[in-house]
Amino acid sequence: MTLHDDNPRPPCPRCHSTYILKNGSTHHKKQKYLCKNCHYQFIDSPSKKYITPSETQLIHSCLLERISLAGISRITNISLTSVHRIVKSFLRQVPCHIEAQDTSDGDFNLECDELWSFVKSKLNPVWIWVALERSSRKIVGLHFGSRGRDSTQAFWDSLPSEIRDCATVYTDLWKSYIGVIPEEAHQRSRKGSGQTSLVERFNNTIRQRCSRLVRGSLSISRRWFNHERLIWHFVHNYNASLDSA
């Protein structure tokens, strides 16, 4: 520090500490600062405003509702650019697998169903394969693909073997299930028979709340990725909500 520091250091935008060190400069020759208290790095009056953890959390929660990114930007008063950045980095971290289930009961009744969705255009259909376990009502399997047997197999293989090995599996009459699900464990019935009503209800919920999220809001090349991750995000929250219910 010099005696004639005519450029007073701004307080930390995150913790408001005034214990600030100069910390080099950006390639646009802007002074960078480092907060000694919370180690946040920042530049003075940056065009990007600091976004608090609770604002970030609010954005993550908004992704579970039928709100566009522009809508999220208006609700939170955070620029659309920043909302995009936060959503992208969040979606990259969403796990694409179901947390380990309590399989101690050893007796599972699965309802499986395929949900039609699309990415960007109806010419790009994505089938969402869902397995719901009746007693916990949790989603125990999720797979994205076509409606063909390869996808049915990939979906079935993605279920934990502890569940696959001792489950009774209720499905509709869709032909792809035949030959994938072991015949002795497979119960097929017409849609509307009630045997798959829990998973059908879940699919209605997810359709109501997730279907429009990806519409025109994120970069084109990433849409498939975003579509999958948003649905995973929804499923993780859905399962967690059953724990706290």
Ligand SMILES: [Zn+2]
């Ligand atoms: Zn700080």
